[in-house]
Amino acid sequence: MVNLGNALLYASIVASAVALAGLLLKELKNNNLLSRLVSPMILVSAGLLAFAYVLIxxxxxxxxxxxxxxxxxxxxxxxxxxxxxxxxxGQPGTYLLWVLVIFLSSAWLALTTKHISPLARRTQIITVIIGIYFTVLTLIQTPFKTIYEGRPDLLGYVPADGSGLNTLLVNFWMIVHPPLMFIGYAAMTIPFAAAIVYLITKEDGWEELSRQWARFTWLFLGMGIAVGGVWAYMVLGWGGFWAWDPVETASFIPWLTLTGYLHATALHRKNKRTFSIAAPILAAVSFILVVYAAIVVRSGLFNSVHAFGEASTGTLLIMSLLVTTLVSVALGMRRYFEEPQTPEEDPGFWSKTNLFFVTLLLFVILAFVSFWGITYPVFIQLTQGLKVNVASDTKNFFNVWSYPFTIVLLLALGFCLNYKESNKEQQKQTLFIVAALSVIFMLPRTENFYVLNHSSPFWVREPAIYKLIGNISVLSIFPSLLYATYSIISYLRGYLQAANQRVRIKGIGITMVHIAVILTLFGAIVSSTLDNKIEGINIPLEAKGQMLDISNGYSVKILDYSTRSLTGNSDSNSGIRISEVLADPSSYENNSVKISGKVTNLRSLEGHGTLVELVDNSGSIRVVIPGNYTESTLPRDTPLTVTGTVMAGFQQPILSATDVTEGESTSSDKYRVQSVQLEVYQNNKKIGSGTAEYLEGKGGSGTFPMVESSITGTDVYVIFQGMSSGFIPLTMQIKPAINFAWVGIILFAVGIILIMAVKTKSKGDSKGD
Structure with missing residues (x-):
C-alpha cells in the first residue's frame, strides 16, 4: 500500500507529466489542447513536493x-x-529537497514568463524533464520508506527511539550547510536548460532569462562551500577549513566553471557574437559538474567524510551525466561549425575579448586540476583494481598545480578590471613588472613559507616536479595580490563617479566580490602556513584554577569543567564520568550520582558488602556495593552501573552504592557533552578565553573548539578531546590572519546580492562586469 508521502511524489509526477505534455503539444504540433493546464500543473507539482517535504x-x-x-x-x-x-x-531527504527546488524554479519560470515565448516554453520543457527525472530518483530512494517494507515480521512494532544523528552533524552549521548546497545544485537547472535551448535554436534572450538564476546558484554554491569550511574549522578539530576532500572539491569544481560563465556573459550580453559558444557551454558544463558532484557524494567510490555511501540511484545519476555530457558536446560542436566565419580586423592578443578568454581558460584549468585530482584515483581503481593517490599527500597535488595558475589568474584580474585601450601600453608595463616581482619573490628562503610543507613526512616522497614547485616561496603571491587589490580599488573609483545610482550599486557589489577573493586567499595562505601548533597538552583535573606553562611562553588555566546531556543541565548527576567525582568528591557527598564502568578488582568487607574498583576511560574509583561477591560471581571486566553517594572522611574517594545493575547505563541520552572553561596566556598576558566542548554520541565523537578572535585577524584555537584518566587533553593552535577569510566570505555574499539587486540590461551598460 502506498503511504501518503510516496503518494504525493507519484501525484507530483502525474501533474508535471501533464504540464510536459501540454508544452510538447504546443511546441511540436502548435496544439493548445493542454496549454491552459501547463502553469497550474507545474504549480500543483511544486505544491505537492512542498507538502511532501513538510510531511517528512x-x-x-x-x-x-x-x-x-x-x-x-x-x-x-x-x-x-x-x-x-x-x-x-541523508540521501533521501536531500533528493527531496533538490527536486523541490527544481520545481520551485519551474514555477517561477511559469509565473514570470507565462510561457509566451518559444524560449520560455523550451526552457520549461527541459526543466520539467529534469524535475521528473529527479522525482523518480527520490521515489527510488524515498524518505517515506517504512521499517515494515520487506519485513512482515515487524508489523505492529514501533521503535521506542531512533538511532540519532552522527555527532558531527549535531552542530549549528548542519542547519545551514546542506540546504545551501542542494538549493545551489537545483538552481543550476534553469541556466542549463536555457543554454541548451540556445545551442539548439540560437534564440536571443537565453542569457537574460538565466542570468539571475546563475548568480543565485553561484551565491548558494559559494556560501555552501564557505559554510562547509567554517563547519570543518569549528567541529572537525584539525584547525583548518579546506582539506581537498573529494566531496568538498567536487562542489568547488562547478563553482569555478560557473564563475567562468558569469565572466563570459559579461561580454556576451553586450555583443551577442562574443563567447556565443563559450558562455552556453560553460553553463552546461556547470550543470554536468553538479551532477558529477552528486555522484561523488552518492556512489560510494570516493573516500570522503562527507559521502553518503553507495546509493541505489548511482547508476541513474551516471546515466544522466553521460546523456547531458553527450548532448552538450554534440550541440556545442554543431554550433561551432555553424558559426559564420566572417573576417574581422585582428585586434591583437591584448584585446579585452582575448584577455577575458584567458581568464575563462584559467577557470577551466583550475576546475580541471580539481576534477583530475579526485577522479584519477577512482578511475585507476575501477579500471585496474589498484588503489593509488595523485600524490604522497593528496592535498599536495592540488596545492602544487593550483598555485601557479592562481597567481596568473590574479594578474589577469588586475589587468582586466581596469583595461583601457587608450592606456594599454602603460598597463602592460605594470603587468610585466608585477609578473617579474612574482617570479623574484619565488626565490627567498624562509623557515616554512613554501607552497608545500617541508616538515611533512610526505615531502621526501614527492616526485621532483612537486619538490620544484613546492619549493616556491609563498611570498610570490603577494605582488599579484597587491596588484589585484590596487586594480579593484581603482575600478571602484570609476563606478563611484557614475551619476546613475543603479550603476554605483552594481559597481560596489562587483568590487566587494573581487575584494572577497583577495581577503579569502590572503587568510587561507597565511593561516595555513604560519600557524603555531602545540600538541600533547594534558592538564590534571586537580590543577583546576592553576596557570600551567605549556610551551614557548604559552600558559593555560582551567577554570571549570562539566558533563551534561545534549538536552539536559550541566549539573545533572545522571551517568557522569569517574574523573568528575575524583576531581571534586565533596560535591557528591550529599548528592546521588550514577556512574558506569568495568570491574578491575574486588575485595569482601566481611558482612559490610564488597569493595569494587570500577574503571572507565577517564579514571578509576572504589565503590562499596551491597552483597558479598567473589571473582567467580563478579568476574573482571564485568560492566556495572552503580548509583550512590561519596563517603566522607576518606583520603581517596569511595562511593557507597545503593543500587547496582550489571551492564552499561541505560540512560536514554545518546549525546553527552563535556565542557571545559579555560583561559590562554602568552607571556602572562591573557590572549583568549572561552569554552571548548567534546560531544559523544552516535557514530563517535565531535569536537567544538574554543575560538578567540583578535582584531589582527588571529585566532586562539583550542581543541578539547574529552577527559581521559584524570587529565584534560588539549591541542592549541595560533591561527594568524584566518579571520580575513571569514570577512571575505561575508563580502562575497553581500557583493553578489547587491549585483542581483540591480537588473542588468542586455546592452547599454557603460562598464562591464
Missing part, C-alpha cells in the same frame, strides 16, 4: 520511527532544531 519534517519532529529515514537520523533526545535539520541529513 513533521515525522522527524514528532519522532515517527516507523519511517526508516526518520529512525536513522533522529532520536528523542535531539533538540528540536536538529530534528528539523535531520530531514536533510
Amino acid at each position: 519534517t513533521y515525522y522527524f519532529v514528532i519522532g515517527d520511527y516507523t519511517y526508516e529515514y526518520v529512525w536513522q537520523y533522529s532520536s528523542l533526545d535531539l533538540p528540536l532544531i536538529y530534528k528539523i535539520s535531520g530531514a536533510w541529513a
Whole structure:
C-alpha cells in the first residue's frame, strides 16, 4: 500500500507529466489542447513536493520511527532544531529537497514568463524533464520508506527511539550547510536548460532569462562551500577549513566553471557574437559538474567524510551525466561549425575579448586540476583494481598545480578590471613588472613559507616536479595580490563617479566580490602556513584554577569543567564520568550520582558488602556495593552501573552504592557533552578565553573548539578531546590572519546580492562586469 508521502511524489509526477505534455503539444504540433493546464500543473507539482517535504519534517519532529529515514537520523533526545535539520541529513531527504527546488524554479519560470515565448516554453520543457527525472530518483530512494517494507515480521512494532544523528552533524552549521548546497545544485537547472535551448535554436534572450538564476546558484554554491569550511574549522578539530576532500572539491569544481560563465556573459550580453559558444557551454558544463558532484557524494567510490555511501540511484545519476555530457558536446560542436566565419580586423592578443578568454581558460584549468585530482584515483581503481593517490599527500597535488595558475589568474584580474585601450601600453608595463616581482619573490628562503610543507613526512616522497614547485616561496603571491587589490580599488573609483545610482550599486557589489577573493586567499595562505601548533597538552583535573606553562611562553588555566546531556543541565548527576567525582568528591557527598564502568578488582568487607574498583576511560574509583561477591560471581571486566553517594572522611574517594545493575547505563541520552572553561596566556598576558566542548554520541565523537578572535585577524584555537584518566587533553593552535577569510566570505555574499539587486540590461551598460 502506498503511504501518503510516496503518494504525493507519484501525484507530483502525474501533474508535471501533464504540464510536459501540454508544452510538447504546443511546441511540436502548435496544439493548445493542454496549454491552459501547463502553469497550474507545474504549480500543483511544486505544491505537492512542498507538502511532501513538510510531511517528512513533521515525522522527524514528532519522532515517527516507523519511517526508516526518520529512525536513522533522529532520536528523542535531539533538540528540536536538529530534528528539523535531520530531514536533510541523508540521501533521501536531500533528493527531496533538490527536486523541490527544481520545481520551485519551474514555477517561477511559469509565473514570470507565462510561457509566451518559444524560449520560455523550451526552457520549461527541459526543466520539467529534469524535475521528473529527479522525482523518480527520490521515489527510488524515498524518505517515506517504512521499517515494515520487506519485513512482515515487524508489523505492529514501533521503535521506542531512533538511532540519532552522527555527532558531527549535531552542530549549528548542519542547519545551514546542506540546504545551501542542494538549493545551489537545483538552481543550476534553469541556466542549463536555457543554454541548451540556445545551442539548439540560437534564440536571443537565453542569457537574460538565466542570468539571475546563475548568480543565485553561484551565491548558494559559494556560501555552501564557505559554510562547509567554517563547519570543518569549528567541529572537525584539525584547525583548518579546506582539506581537498573529494566531496568538498567536487562542489568547488562547478563553482569555478560557473564563475567562468558569469565572466563570459559579461561580454556576451553586450555583443551577442562574443563567447556565443563559450558562455552556453560553460553553463552546461556547470550543470554536468553538479551532477558529477552528486555522484561523488552518492556512489560510494570516493573516500570522503562527507559521502553518503553507495546509493541505489548511482547508476541513474551516471546515466544522466553521460546523456547531458553527450548532448552538450554534440550541440556545442554543431554550433561551432555553424558559426559564420566572417573576417574581422585582428585586434591583437591584448584585446579585452582575448584577455577575458584567458581568464575563462584559467577557470577551466583550475576546475580541471580539481576534477583530475579526485577522479584519477577512482578511475585507476575501477579500471585496474589498484588503489593509488595523485600524490604522497593528496592535498599536495592540488596545492602544487593550483598555485601557479592562481597567481596568473590574479594578474589577469588586475589587468582586466581596469583595461583601457587608450592606456594599454602603460598597463602592460605594470603587468610585466608585477609578473617579474612574482617570479623574484619565488626565490627567498624562509623557515616554512613554501607552497608545500617541508616538515611533512610526505615531502621526501614527492616526485621532483612537486619538490620544484613546492619549493616556491609563498611570498610570490603577494605582488599579484597587491596588484589585484590596487586594480579593484581603482575600478571602484570609476563606478563611484557614475551619476546613475543603479550603476554605483552594481559597481560596489562587483568590487566587494573581487575584494572577497583577495581577503579569502590572503587568510587561507597565511593561516595555513604560519600557524603555531602545540600538541600533547594534558592538564590534571586537580590543577583546576592553576596557570600551567605549556610551551614557548604559552600558559593555560582551567577554570571549570562539566558533563551534561545534549538536552539536559550541566549539573545533572545522571551517568557522569569517574574523573568528575575524583576531581571534586565533596560535591557528591550529599548528592546521588550514577556512574558506569568495568570491574578491575574486588575485595569482601566481611558482612559490610564488597569493595569494587570500577574503571572507565577517564579514571578509576572504589565503590562499596551491597552483597558479598567473589571473582567467580563478579568476574573482571564485568560492566556495572552503580548509583550512590561519596563517603566522607576518606583520603581517596569511595562511593557507597545503593543500587547496582550489571551492564552499561541505560540512560536514554545518546549525546553527552563535556565542557571545559579555560583561559590562554602568552607571556602572562591573557590572549583568549572561552569554552571548548567534546560531544559523544552516535557514530563517535565531535569536537567544538574554543575560538578567540583578535582584531589582527588571529585566532586562539583550542581543541578539547574529552577527559581521559584524570587529565584534560588539549591541542592549541595560533591561527594568524584566518579571520580575513571569514570577512571575505561575508563580502562575497553581500557583493553578489547587491549585483542581483540591480537588473542588468542586455546592452547599454557603460562598464562591464
